[in-house]
Amino acid sequence: MSSTTLPAFCEGIRFHGEAWPEFDKHAASAVIAEGQSAIADANDASAAYQTLLVADALRYVTLQVCGSKGSGHPGGYASSADAHAALMLLGHTNIVTEVGHHAPGFYSAMFLDSSLEAMGIHTMDDMMARFREREGLLGHLSGAIPGLLAPAGPLGQGQHFAMAGAYLHRDKLFPVTIGDGGMGEPYVLNAMMHFHTAYPEVTNFLPTLIWNGYSQEHHSMVSLHSNEQMEAYWKGHGFDEVVLIDAKEYDDAGQEGAFVDSSRFSFAGRLAFAKAVLQGADRAAKSAFSGRLTALVIKQLKGAGVHTVGAKSHNLYPADTLDAAHIVEGLQRRALPPEAWAIVRDNLSRAGGGPAVKSVVTEFELPIPPMPKLEMQAFSKDEKAVPATAMGALVAQMGQADARFVVTNADGNEASAMKNINDALKIRHPTQDPLYNQEPNGQVYEPLNEDACAGFAAGLALFGQRSIWLSYESFAINGWPIVQTVTQAMAELRRKTPAVVTMFTAGALEQGRNGWTHQRPEIEGYFAAMMRNGNVFPLFPCDANAMQVAYDYAACSYNKGMVIIASKSPLPVYMSLEESRAAFDKGAATIYESSGGTKGTVVFAVTGDMIFLPVFEAKDRLEAEGYRVRIVAVVNPRRLYRSTDVAWDTVSQPEANFLDDDAFNALFDGDLLFGVSGGPSAPLEPVMLRSRAPRRDVVCWKRGETTATAGELMSFNGITAEFMVDRTHALLPEEAVEGGAYRFG
Numbered sequence: 104m105s106s107t108t109l110p111a112f113c114e115g116i117r118f119h120g121e122a123w124p125e126f127d128k129h130a131a132s133a134v135i136a137e138g139q140s141a142i143a144d145a146n147d148a149s150a151a152y153q154t155l156l157v158a159d160a161l162r163y164v165t166l167q168v169c170g171s172k173g174s175g176h177p178g179g180y181a182s183s184a185d186a187h188a189a190l191m192l193l194g195h196t197n198i199v200t201e202v203g204h205h206a207p208g209f210y211s212a213m214f215l216d217s218s219l220e221a222m223g224i225h226t227m228d229d230m231m232a233r234f235r236e237r238e239g240l241l242g243h244l245s246g247a248i249p250g251l252l253a254p255a256g257p258l259g260q261g262q263h264f265a266m267a268g269a270y271l272h273r274d275k276l277f278p279v280t281i282g283d284g285g286m287g288e289p290y291v292l293n294a295m296m297h298f299h300t301a302y303p304e305v306t307n308f309l310p311t312l313i314w315n316g317y318s319q320e321h322h323s324m325v326s327l328h329s330n331e332q333m334e335a336y337w338k339g340h341g342f343d344e345v346v347l348i349d350a351k352e353y354d355d356a357g358q359e360g361a362f363v364d365s366s367r368f369s370f371a372g373r374l375a376f377a378k379a380v381l382q383g384a385d386r387a388a389k390s391a392f393s394g395r396l397t398a399l400v401i402k403q404l405k406g407a408g409v410h411t412v413g414a415k416s417h418n419l420y421p422a423d424t425l426d427a428a429h430i431v432e433g434l435q436r437r438a439l440p441p442e443a444w445a446i447v448r449d450n451l452s453r454a455g456g457g458p459a460v461k462s463v464v465t466e467f468e469l470p471i472p473p474m475p476k477l478e479m480q481a482f483s484k485d486e487k488a489v490p491a492t493a494m495g496a497l498v499a500q501m502g503q504a505d506a507r508f509v510v511t512n513a514d515g516n517e518a519s520a521m522k523n524i525n526d527a528l529k530i531r532h533p534t535q536d537p538l539y540n541q542e543p544n545g546q547v548y549e550p551l552n553e554d555a556c557a558g559f560a561a562g563l564a565l566f567g568q569r570s571i572w573l574s575y576e577s578f579a580i581n582g583w584p585i586v587q588t589v590t591q592a593m594a595e596l597r598r599k600t601p602a603v604v605t606m607f608t609a610g611a612l613e614q615g616r617n618g619w620t621h622q623r624p625e626i627e628g629y630f631a632a633m634m635r636n637g638n639v640f641p642l643f644p645c646d647a648n649a650m651q652v653a654y655d656y657a658a659c660s661y662n663k664g665m666v667i668i669a670s671k672s673p674l675p676v677y678m679s680l681e682e683s684r685a686a687f688d689k690g691a692a693t694i695y696e697s698s699g700g701t702k703g704t705v706v707f708a709v710t711g712d713m714i715f716l717p718v719f720e721a722k723d724r725l726e727a728e729g730y731r732v733r734i735v736a737v738v739n740p741r742r743l744y745r746s747t748d749v750a751w752d753t754v755s756q757p758e759a760n761f762l763d764d765d766a767f768n769a770l771f772d773g774d775l776l777f778g779v780s781g782g783p784s785a786p787l788e789p790v791m792l793r794s795r796a797p798r799r800d801v802v803c804w805k806r807g808e809t810t811a812t813a814g815e816l817m818s819f820n821g822i823t824a825e826f827m828v829d830r831t832h833a834l835l836p837e838e839a840v841e842g843g844a845y846r847f848g
Contacts, residue, residue, distance in 0.1 A: 115227030133449035141194025151378035171231035178416025180208030196455030201261030203243030218250030246592030250459030263558030284318025315405035366408035469567025488647035499527035557582025590664030619807025624782030631785035690742030700731030706773035
């Protein structure tokens with residue numbers, strides 16, 4: 104085949120190599136036959152030969168695309184290329200990764216199987232032009248790239264996506280590549296161990312450790328482990344079988360050290376290693392499908408087959424261009440014979456049943472039961488009710504309507520006044536015990552690890568299944584990063600998927616006796632900052648009725664992150680169900696307004712529920728002094744921004760509802776505006792930003808302390824009726840109000 108008859112997608116490929124030995128014998132046609140989705144036999148010599156072809160094609164494209172920008176991360180992926188090639192040729196293309204730095208290699212796989220054509224990338228030139236550019240192939244995996252199942256950025260997240268996929272699709276294998284740099288994150292194996300204990304029948308995920316001796320800038324923490332120690336490490340976390348392929352066993356080039364570069368072997372040695380990887384991957388996959396928890400470990404030097412090795416291969420810098428001698432040499436070493444590219448395209452475009460963009464599970468909306476009509480309890484305004492318990496009843500209904508629905512909670516539903524969830528859905532536990540609502544088939548997943556809770560719930564939502572993560576607000580930060588990752592990915596998806604729904608209870612004000620360890624509402628500032636993303640909605644129901652509406656609103660949402668903050672204590676009811684629905688639609692609602700008053704209007708804009716207690720006490724005192732008071736529950740602050748404040752039009756399934764100026768002013772106009780929060784002031788930003796009140800102040804959380812009561816803790820933070828009355832006197836002096844100096848309007 105001459106260069107003029109190269110497939111069109113090869114336009115832009117810089118170098119071509121000589122034909123490999125016995126090419127005509129082993130690569131006359133694609134080893135995955137037309138109409139098939141995998142190789143027929145992992146022991147076939149031609150299958151091993153073409154596995155090596157695919158691995159080198161992946162390395163070549165990865166290095167050239169990174170070199171085109173003098174940027175990106177080729178080294179870690181290079182040592183995984185053999186495993187990636189083998190898994191794909193075996194038909195296992197639902198592959199996720201823990202390693203965001205492997206992105207260029209995963210993009211190369213999507214380019215070679217033609218999936219990237221869905222985003223207008225048809226040739227190598229196109230790919231180089233779009234790599235690490237806006238509207239292109241961003242530096243780490245996202246939800247926007249055709250054919251890729253899940254995002255990858257922070258280490259320690261990929262296994263959650265693999266387990267979610269395996270839970271939802273028992274007939275498919277979900278390999279997840281893990282770098283040994285990420286093995287320094289202890290919750291990777293911890294999460295898989297707990298999942299296996301809870302779901303022993305779900306073994307169709309395959310952690311694939313790329314053990315290359317290095318992390319980003321230095322040796323990995325497991326670089327000194329022996330093979331026996333590595334196997335014991337996995338088996339100590341519940342794995343039944345560890346398939347370990349060590350490139351050192353096939354080295355015929357006399358390389359020093361425990362980690363070697365298979366691309367330096369003789370051609371016969373390279374083929375022997377490719378055959379071992381293919382057969383090992385096949386054995387591991389079959390073991391995983393047989394009900395045995397299995398890991399695949401590929402031990403080979405980082406950077407194998409690209410421009411250099413070790414941590415120095417990790418990423419390119421501006422000087423590492425396609426004209427640099429070491430990049431050119433690396434590309435020339437990996438350059439394929441021209442006739443090989445069509446074979447690679449044929450194999451990968453058939454693997455798994457077609458290009459990934461047309462075959463992997465996340466390219467389709469998952470069929471799920473219709474959203475049930477949730478039966479809500481209408482609490483009257485003359486009673487007290489527990490918001491968390493009211494929501495728990497609805498979560499129970501959701502689980503009863505959908506057998507795959509999962510509730511995750513690390514610290515226990517019963518401790519958060521949601522025992523009704525456990526009563527209805529049962530804690531998933533190998534020890535059956537009715538006293539503790541434990542059953543092996545329960546729908547409540549309770550690892551004592553917020554990352555595992557958040558990861559499984561968020562992974563299920565990304566893959567198309569409703570779920571909910573419940574936590575103490577004070578501990579939520581330990582799991583929030585993966586929710587942030589998933590909600591950002593959901594903003595880019597080309598399909599609808601249920602929102603990530605979370606509810607954080609036992610807020611700071613309820614945790615006086617526990618002290619500051621349980622008083623960390625600062626995380627609300629994190630949620631507030633994400634409101635401007637366009638698809639993140641912190642919700643602050645003010646009572647048990649609003650709580651039920653908040654959950655219904657969240658559960659009916661798509662491609663969003665819905666964060667509900669509420670208490671587990673009996674609290675007054677301020678709004679009916681219908682009033683609550685109207686409040687969430689507008690973003691806020693007036694729950695109290697004085698009928699008279701001559702000293703000026705004081706407006707309280709409040710996020711939370713228990714925090715209303717000192718606000719109403721302040722109201723009583725101010726009314727007695729002649730002030731007019733309006734109390735506004737800010738339940739959905741994202742709706743209170745101006746449309747130009749939020750990137751709502753950049754996200755999938757956009758929600759463009761923002762409260763107009765007239766309605767906003769009707770709620771918040773006054774002579775003095777108090778923003779009041781039991782947490783930080785950040786969620787009130789849209790109110791303070793738009794308010795026309797001539798005088799404003801904020802009353803909010805400062806820091807934690809051990810106290811006997813919520814009132815004492817609020818007092819420690821200056822959240823008291825006395826403080827609010829005193830500030831009113833300071834900001835609205837009586838003589839100035841009477842003279843009209845501060846009278847609004």
